[in-house]
Amino acid sequence: MNMKTLRIFVALCFAMLSVFVAQAQDAMAKMKKTYPVAMQEFGKKMSELKTDYIIAIDVSATMGRYKDEVVPALTRFFDSIGDGNYVRIVSFGTIAKEEQTRLEITKQTRPQIVERLNYVYDQVMNDRGMRGHTDFVLMGQKVMDLIQADNDSDIHFIVVFSDIMDDPSQKAKGSNHRSEAEWTKLAQRFNALEVPVNTLSTYFSHESKDEKQILESIDLVNKAFPNFAKVPGSCLSDSNDNLPSPK
Numbered sequence: 003m004n005m006k007t008l009r010i011f012v013a014l015c016f017a018m019l020s021v022f023v024a025q026a027q028d029a030m031a032k033m034k035k036t037y038p039v040a041m042q043e044f045g046k047k048m049s050e051l052k053t054d055y056i057i058a059i060d061v062s063a064t065m066g067r068y069k070d071e072v073v074p075a076l077t078r079f080f081d082s083i084g085d086g087n088y089v090r091i092v093s094f095g096t097i098a099k100e101e102q103t104r105l106e107i108t109k110q111t112r113p114q115i116v117e118r119l120n121y122v123y124d125q126v127m128n129d130r131g132m133r134g135h136t137d138f139v140l141m142g143q144k145v146m147d148l149i150q151a152d153n154d155s156d157i158h159f160i161v162v163f164s165d166i167m168d169d170p171s172q173k174a175k176g177s178n179h180r181s182e183a184e185w186t187k188l189a190q191r192f193n194a195l196e197v198p199v200n201t202l203s204t205y206f207s208h209e210s211k212d213e214k215q216i217l218e219s220i221d222l223v224n225k226a227f228p229n230f231a232k233v234p235g236s237c238l239s240d241s242n243d244n245l246p247s248p249k
Contacts, residue, residue, distance in 0.1 A: 053087045054104070054155035056145055057119075060164035061095040061127045062136040068206055069123040072163050075204075077116050079161075083107055088155060090148060091118050093126045094141035096134045096171055100148065101126065137170035138223055139180045142188045149195065160227065162203040167212055168219035178215050179222060189226040201227040205234060 057076065059065075080089065084107075091102035102118040105111055141162075149158050174181035192199060203223065208216055224230045 051156040052154060053083075053157045053159055054149070054152055055083070055087065055089045055107075056092060056148060056158065056160045057089065057102075058092045058094055058098075058141055058145065058160060058162045058164075059101075059119075059122050060136055060162070061093045061122065061129075062134070062169075064165055064167075065163070065206070066123065066127045068163070069120075069127075071206075072204075073116070073119050073123065076119055076161075076163075080107065080112060080115055085109065089115055091115075091122065092141065092144055092148075093122050094138075094144070095136060098137070098140045098144035100144070104148075104152065135169050135171045136164065136167060137172075137180070138168045138219065138226075139170065139184050139188055142192075142226060146188070146191045149197075149199065156197065158197060158199045160199065160201040162201065164203060164205065165208055165216065166203060166205045166219050166223065166232070167208065167216045168222060169215070179218065185222055185226050192226065192228045195228075198229075200229040201231070203230065203232045205232055 059072070087107050088104050089102065089107055090100060090104050093099055093101050101122050102115070105115065107115070145160055152158070168179050170180050173179060174184075179185070201223075205216075205220075220232065
């Protein structure tokens with residue numbers, strides 16, 4: 003391409019860009035002129051939504067060593083959440099139980115939330131009756147019970163801290179997990195909800211021998227829990243940091 007051709011090409015690019023910008027500005031101006039009241043009302047309603055944060059902590063034996071990662075991370079998490087929203091804390095292992103009932107997040111209650119998080123790691127995780135297994139179906143059922151009993155929140159956000167290795171004591175025959183029917187029933191309960199639910203899970207490092215079961219667990223959780231997303235825990239430091247997505 004000679005210099006003259008290059009100049010023409012550049013001029014055409016600038017001309018096309020100018021037209022695109024003008025069209026975009028025109029469309030934006032029309033939208034502002036036509037929908038100001040509707041957009042204002044939408045923004046107002048979004049700011050008024052109350053979110054119910056359900057923190058589910060895996061208290062099986064393999065998770066106790068992550069206290070120094072989880073508690074500070076959750077403390078920062080709650081510091082970023084505005085007052086007026088709600089939080090609950092659920093522990094799950096062999097059983098699932100509510101460790102912190104529905105609590106409004108305020109300046110006064112934030113220290114109480116951190117105190118309960120420490121309680122889960124210092125007390126609940128030392129309960130041998132809780133540490134034997136990790137049962138995601140039981141946890142899901144408990145979470146669903148809490149959501150269905152909540153008539154105030156507009157959105158529910160489930161935050162799970164676990165290595166995502168589902169290993170229930172009541173396994174289906176020939177499986178490391180509960181029966182397909184139990185997982186399907188849990189998924190149906192979530193699907194029947196009329197309010198939005200999102201699930202975020204932080205997973206932690208694991209031994210290579212457990213990878214197959216963890217991938218199976220992620221696949222099951224992904225199908226049952228709504229809008230499921232997973233992120234690595236900050237404590238991951240070995241070759242198992244990045245789990246491949248289940249096929």
